[in-house]
Amino acid sequence: xxxxxxxxxxxxxxxxxxxxxxxxxxxxxxxxxxxxxxxxxxxxxxxxxxxxxxxxxxxxxxxxxxxxxxxxxxxxxxxxxxxxxxxxxxxxxxxxxxxxxxxxxxxxxxx
Numbered sequence: 346x347x348x349x350x351x352x353x354x355x356x357x358x359x360x361x362x363x364x365x366x367x368x369x370x371x372x373x374x375x376x377x378x379x380x381x382x383x384x385x386x387x388x389x390x391x392x393x394x395x396x397x398x399x400x401x402x403x404x405x406x407x408x409x410x411x412x413x414x415x416x417x418x419x420x421x422x423x424x425x426x427x428x429x430x431x432x433x434x435x436x437x438x439x440x441x442x443x444x445x446x447x448x449x450x451x452x453x454x455x456x
Contacts, residue, residue, distance in 0.1 A: 346415050346417060347437060348413070348414070349414045349416075350411065350413055350434070350444075350450065351430075351434050353409060353433050354409060354410070359410045362429065362433070365429075366383070367380055368380040382416060383415070384414065384455075385413070385415075387412050390406060391451045392405060393405055393407075405448075435450065
């Protein structure tokens with residue numbers, strides 16, 4: 346399996362990409378997490394605590410709309426990515442590069 350982390354500029358761009366991939370319903374914008382041979386986990390906005398109290402935490406938001414994905418190694422998207430999808434992937438497990446560090450990147454992983 347190949348895991349990948351995608352960062353879109355905003356939810357609208359992510360939704361449009363999902364519609365193009367067949368993983369998002371164009372009418373309701375609902376994401377189908379197991380459509381088209383992809384496993385997707387929508388993270389959404391990513392923020393981390395930088396101070397404050399439990400009752401009033403101070404948060405820093407990392408701009409973007411985040412999605413965690415997984416495909417089989419023989420899936421067409423694992424073999425050749427469309428340029429618009431390749432542009433939003435910030436990490437792939439098969440790249441040899443270490444996963445980017447929290448807090449600048451979400452730390453969600455597949456169980």
